[in-house]
Amino acid sequence: MRQYEMFELSFEGPQPEESEALTDITAEFTCGEDTWKVKGFYDGNKNYKVRFLPQKLGTYTWKVSGVVSEEGSEECTSSEKSHGMVQVEGNHFTYQDGTKYLPFGTTIYALVHQEESLIEETFQTLEKAPFNKVRHCIFPKSYDFNHNDPQYYPFEKDADGKWDVNHPCYAYWKHLEENIVRLGEMGIESDLILMHSYDRWGFAFLTMEEIAVYVEYTMRRLAAYPYIWWSMANEYDFLFNHKMEDWYEIEKMITENDPYHHLLSNHNGMKIYDFSRPAITHCCLQTNAMHKAADWWNQYQKPVIFDECCYEGDIEHEWGNISAFEMVNRFWKACAVGAFATHGETYYSEDEVLWWAKGGTLHGESPERIAFLKDFMYGLEDALEPWSEPMFEEFNNVTEQIVPGELPPFVQLMQSLTPEESENLKWKSAAYTGHYKENIYLKYFGNQRPRVAAIRLPKEHFYKVEMIDVWDMTRTVVEEKVSGKVLLTLPGKEGIAVLATRVNQ
Amino acid sequence: MRQYEMFELSFEGPQPEESEALTDITAEFTCGEDTWKVKGFYDGNKNYKVRFLPQKLGTYTWKVSGVVSEEGSEECTSSEKSHGMVQVEGNHFTYQDGTKYLPFGTTIYALVHQEESLIEETFQTLEKAPFNKVRHCIFPKSYDFNHNDPQYYPFEKDADGKWDVNHPCYAYWKHLEENIVRLGEMGIESDLILMHSYDRWGFAFLTMEEIAVYVEYTMRRLAAYPYIWWSMANEYDFLFNHKMEDWYEIEKMITENDPYHHLLSNHNGMKIYDFSRPAITHCCLQTNAMHKAADWWNQYQKPVIFDECCYEGDIEHEWGNISAFEMVNRFWKACAVGAFATHGETYYSEDEVLWWAKGGTLHGESPERIAFLKDFMYGLEDALEPWSEPMFEEFNNVTEQIVPGELPPFVQLMQSLTPEESENLKWKSAAYTGHYKENIYLKYFGNQRPRVAAIRLPKEHFYKVEMIDVWDMTRTVVEEKVSGKVLLTLPGKEGIAVLATRVNQ
Known part of the structure; x- marks a missing residue:
């Protein structure tokens, strides 16, 4: 067991009789006077897992109960590779161990839903790119340039051909985790999008009861990875089947099932989410109103990320055809006032492989300039705050x-x-x-x-x-x-x- | 006498005993069943003038009364050079004789307050430039790059050294008129600015009583020129000594003393004037919100001119350092939806001769592209209106x-x-x-x-x-x-x- 690294226990147990998503397995990890209660999950094939993200050094005793009863102890030593989760500090972020973290993200919505060879190409590209956060989705994407079906879906279908959230597709989640881990080990945070509207399979139309199961299973499996942020949705307001109260409910589902309080926000189409809500850790904005960063910081007192401020590219849509200079320009506008921006690239391609959804290879001229900016910002003594020049x-x-x-x-x-x-x-x-x-x-x-x-x-x-x-x-x-x-x-x-x-x- | 050309009568009369601005001289011009009443003005040296802008062809009788009593008749024939005043038609403009007029203006605020050699250079430049409207001021300008004093001021000073609006400086007005006429004969409308705040002489601090005298004298002298538009102010809202009611009063001073109803608007700093007022003929906007042209057209049902949407240049001020491309870009954004834009140029120069205030020579790359756009727009069958593409x-x-x-x-x-x-x-x-x-x-x-x-x-x-x-x-x-x-x-x-x-x- 290493501090800030995911610790996993694995057990054989009974085949679940009801839901395979919400199985009866919990664990307590105790270190000194602190105890963490976490839920385990079923991973198929009579295999149960409990995952835990140790927050402190020391000797832990653990006790698993429910369909599995086991106990043991572990010595938690310091990590040689993990700085812990990214957390909020004032208007910016740091790793838990105090290491500086300034988000320079990119967007690959359907990263994990592509063929293995394309995913491999994406990782090769990311190796040389400046990005330390990727916005990507749990559900597959259906949209312009996104007509391919993924290898796996998050759930199996029931006898009526309907997605059964109580029956996870274990191959999917293993595949997702492998990608999240690979990103994480490269120093790239997964800004993981739980819901979105660009759908042709039905994932955008889960009921609130189904969403509750899906969110809890997601938390049980993934919350112990240190390099994950929760993004409740991409363009939450375009999911017209949900009212605002639903989002507050989903927010609660996440916070009640995430023992570690990962970063949490919600990405808008047009209507900015209420970032003043206590569970929301930072402002996640789709807008190109870069000049309003200071206003939002003053209003919410939380870090401001322009997570979508149009993409370098040349497709028809106005959100996907700005110049490389304008992409860089928006990054600088954000960073100059202590805010942050996220990159995306949408150059038209006959093969429909556009970075913003599928990854692959970057063709634009902004990434090397974003790398320059990233080096510049990391080279400053500390994070910036908005300044009103006294003119x-x-x-x-x-x-x-x-x-x-x-x-x-x-x-x-x-x-x-x-x-x-x-x-x-x-x-x-x-x-x-x-x-x-x-x-x-x-x-x-x-x-x-x-x-x-x-x-x-x-x-x-x-x-x-x-x-x-x-x-x-x-x-x-x-x-x-x-x-x-x-x-x-x-x-x-x-x-x-x-x-x-x-x-x- | 020619239709649409300024007709002038000149008389010797008594030296005015009171105001030299508001002398007692009126004239009636009658043609068929129509009669126009106009006021004359004193031009110094016991010389009185009556100016008239004939609106129709035919035989006119005229009768002057007041300090001068004269009468006569004139045959008004059609003009070989004037198309009449520019007037509003729907969301755009035309000359009175129906000739197409699409404003492609530029900005030379202190045009007439420069040395003769510089004014000459400006006219040489305008000969080759595409501009058919110039925004320029009656009062001299004091501001960055504007530290020179003009040759003439509009008024003489009284015994206390205070500007005496009742004592016009005739040399000034003659000089102003020569420039207006020269512009007019080149097909360039004078969008004449009556007031502004960039002042070190006191013209920005005239009382409402003084303004009334000044405006009436201006109307008596200038209203008969066909190629003048009235711009009540440049950045009216920066004249902090005036309340909104004052502007409504000034509006009234103009309309009551302009027998021909020249185009009339008011240019804002930050607070857009109420263009819905009946006397206001068009929207004169300082803004770079080019995308709102259709909104304003829908709101006011009057032509929209972005009379100040930043200038091509490289000075410190954000309104004066956009690229040539961006200047051209804003012109196209306006024209594409049936609105109009006005050019300005502010390239830093050691000699402080910047086109936007003083004229001289154009250095930028936008004018030839504005010429291209102007040819393009004039080549279309008719003026455009905003279009909601059905997407x-x-x-x-x-x-x-x-x-x-x-x-x-x-x-x-x-x-x-x-x-x-x-x-x-x-x-x-x-x-x-x-x-x-x-x-x-x-x-x-x-x-x-x-x-x-x-x-x-x-x-x-x-x-x-x-x-x-x-x-x-x-x-x-x-x-x-x-x-x-x-x-x-x-x-x-x-x-x-x-x-x-x-x-x-």
Whole structure:
């Protein structure tokens, strides 16, 4: 038994008489004064398993009861490879052992539903790619470019040809786990999507009772893997057969059956999920409103991931045909303010193998730039938070006529804007600025192309200033020791960032 | 006297004892059963003028009264050069004589406040540029890059050194008129801005009484020129000393003193003016929310001009550093749905001569592409209107579960969106599609880069389909005779439009 690594016990037991999904097997793991209760699961062929994710070092005693009665003890030593689960810390993430983790995800919805040779190709690609999180689905996907049937389905069918959630397809789950483990060992988190609407087999139409069985079995089998995040759904609001209350119920099914509190969120089509709910650990957003990261952080006080902000590609759909530059641009817009983004690639291909759903080989120009950004962000002293560059005050001095006792007229004007006017303005004047304490300031200009610009740093400290070209992947020191408002000469092109790092006086 | 050309009478009279702006001189022009009453103005040096813009052909008698008493008659013949004022027709514009006019404007705020040599250079540039409207100001401009003082100011100062609106500076107005006339004779409308906040001389702080005098004098002098539009202000909402009621009052000052009802609007900083007001002829917008053109057209039923949607350039300000492609992109987004856009250029220059304020020479790459677009739009059979391509129905069939008697779930979902969610979605999925009857369909993909796409044409007619590359300025026939949903192979780059023109069966 190793801390932060999945520990598994295996037993022979009776063939289940009722549900094969919700069998009567539980276990208690005790270490010192702490006890964890977990449920085991049936894995077919009279085989029962109990999985456990040890949270601390020490000597554990365990006791299994139900259809199997066994007990034993294990010494839990420290892991040489696992940093534990990824957890939330403020507006960002860390591994449980304190190791830095900044999500740079990609999207391969139907990763595990492809032929073995294609999955192998995908892993070869991931070996060289920067991504440390993959959004992928438990259920297979039916959609444009997704007309192939998977090798396995999560359930067997009953005598009426209907999916029987009480009869898992063990080959499917073994296959899924192998892929999750392989990703995990590569340092890639599985952001595992439990439900979605792109379906032609019926998985999108399970009843709430069936979903409860499916979710509990999923938790019993998978929750002990450290590198899993739960994504309740992809585009939950497009599952029109479910009301909002259903999602709250599903949320509860997960939290009640996940002893370790993996990261949990819910991905929207159009209607953003209520991330303020206590069980939700972070904001999982489909939107290209990158400029609103700070708003969402302020609103929810949880990390913000733009898990779908369109994909580099050239297919018909507007969510799948942005340029490589625009993909990179959106990553920088997110990261500059302490948020995160997720990649996807949808280049049209006659063979219908598009990365976003099936994996394979990456063809785009954004991944190497995302790698550059990832190195850049990991190289910073700590995670960033949104920064309001103090330029507004300057502006006030120049043009405002302030009446004592009244708000400055500019503030009054902004308060009088309709939501529509306010949104339009934000799209236009969005600045992407983040900081870490008074040590680091990052300003990303995005589509703006200033040849002359300024960054307004604290007057009390000195900073080294670097200019980053996010497309050419260059990083140039432009000032060695400056403070206060610093005027900069820039190349007058899109995709320029400026980094100020505090230096000793 | 020529129809649609300014007709001027000039008289000697007494030196005004009170206001030199609001002198007692009126005239009646009668032609058949129609009579126009206009006010004359004092032009200094005991010289009074009456200006008149004949709206119809025929024999006119005129009678001047007040400080001057004269009468006479004139034969009004048809003009060989003027098409009359630009007027509104539906969601677009035409000249009074029915000649097509599609605004392709540019911005030179302080055009008339520069040295003669620079103004001359500006006109040389305009000779070769595509622009047929210029937004420029009566008052001089004080701002970044605008530190020079003009040769003339609109008013003389009184004994206390305060601007005296009752004492116009005649040299200023003569100079302004010469420039307006020169523009007009080149086919360029003056979108004349009466007020703005970028001021260091005090023109932004006139009282309402002073504004009334200033506006009336402006109308008396300038209203008879056919090629003038009134823009009440540039960024009216940044004139913090004025409340909304003041603008309604100023609107009234203009309409009551303009006998010809020139085009009239008001340009916003952040808060869009109420274009539904009866006197307002069109929507004059500062915004880069190009996707909302159809919304505004539907809301106001008046032509939509994006009179400021950021400028091609590289200065610090976010409104002045977009790429040439993005400037062109925004023009196409507007024009594709039957709206219009206005150009501006702000390339940083040591000599502080930036086109947007001072004119001079254009350095950017957008004007020649705007010329290409202008030729393209003028080449269409008629002005476009927004078109909702019928793709939603298709979508319904694929993914919706419609309950009889209820709205389709997708519609229900969209109705449940918050304004914020709705805005974000529009930015993402914006399609730029316009049509003229069933004769012309235009679809502009903007930043989308589909390699495969479709246009959904009526099944009842046949169409020729052309692909336009808005940057390379090429136009290629891709289908000679098609109908219904047409699948297209496109180059997978930004800035592609598709035009379908109806052909005989």
